[in-house]
Amino acid sequence: MERHDQSQGPKIHRPEMSPTWWLKKRSYFLFMMRELSSVFVAAFALLLLYELFLLSKGPEVYGLFQESLRRPGFILFYVVAFVFSVYHTVTWFQAAAKIQVVKLGSWTMPGWMMTAGALVAWAILSGAIAGYFLAA
Amino acid sequence: MNYKKDTTEPFWWGMFSAGGVVAALFIPIHIFIDGLAVPLGLMDGRQVGFERMHALVAHPALKVYLFVLIVMPLYHAAHRIRFSLYELGMREFRISMGVLCYGGALAATAGATYVLMKVL
């Protein structure tokens, strides 16, 4: 699709971007995957809310739902959602390191160090949450 | 071109950022516990079973935690979905997309408040 500006002077050629622009370059594709990760994160959040709602309906209903989570469809969804959520975590801390400047005196902390630090904090936190739910 | 300072975007962007942090730090492990560890038998199902979860959720601190865990990532996602739809070529519905995405997040917030405060 093209349009030509012929109002005045020579006509200027103005190409338009196709809706598949993000498939044409690796970095654009990864950007779109980063944005897509939010869809899976949101889907999980809504599913968790539904699960809490079922918790109010008593042990049978809640138990049935817990049971249904073993179905291959659900497992597949959770595997994909888990991969995307980790991708979100990694890209988020990479992005944050580019935005936030940490200075100690005249020394500026390099971005990779901030990302690594955030990932370590994330791992510890995840371990603590898992520990909390594992503790009987 | 006359430019005008936008007075609503800072709020939505602030929610997007805060939600992004919550999603980055807390969501993966919950997906893992809830959807993988328990169903695949890596973890004892009773630990997130009815009795225990019901008892845990009774505590206000865990209610607040679950509220933040559920609601904040939705604002994060609403923002990203709004811009992504536009970038994928749905350019005619610019304003309604904002209403749809943020409206959805607000509705889910109301839902989460209801479930956590009233039902449980």
Next chain:
Amino acid sequence: MTDNTITLSVARYRPEQDSEPHFQDYEIPYREDWVVLDALNYIKDYVDDSVTYRWSCRMGVCGSCGTMVNGEPKLTCATFLREYYPNPVRVEPLNNFGVVRDLVVDLDDFMAKLTAVKPYIVRDDEKPVEEGEYRQTPEELAEYKQFSLCINCMLCYSACPVYGLEGGFIGPAALALAHRYNLDSRDKGNDERAHVIASSEGIWECTFVGECSVVCPKNVDPAAAIQRTKVATTQSWFKSILMPWAGR
């Protein structure tokens, strides 16, 4: 000296005769120390003098030779043929801009946006020349120096899908330059720029694809400038809501 040759595929668009751009291939001598601009100059001087393109300084300072080279926005004066040889090199006008002729793009939109952000020092009151210059410490200079290195080559606009999709977006270079002056200790123009920068055509349009910073030949990092402006604008917005008595 060798007798090797390389093919340059040059996008041609002559509005008086072409309705669409098309490629024209030129087989020219290959020299290991030639940049793409040398190849274009060879074509212009010895093969086809109708090929039109912009260039000036040949040393990555003037910012006028920005061109798509094999699909990537590059300065032709800083891109060596040897990076591509023996494969052909495809040369096209910068993405996301209107094409005036061959490799020459329309600058009007970028110039208007650059003007809109007031990329110069704004003072509340100018002091008389006799009182001397506005002084600055090395630390104050370091605050903004990186963002002052922009040469207006527009490679960042060419790499930015948001600009390609939404032509109203003020865009990476102009927003980075606005940030540069806002960070300058001598500048008082923050408020005058705010309504442009923090408009819906400004920082909020950006989705942090980040490619502007990847292609920048001067490591200006416009993406960081824009995100930092978002953070600052958001913080002052929440502050004005939560603590209205604290002033703007």
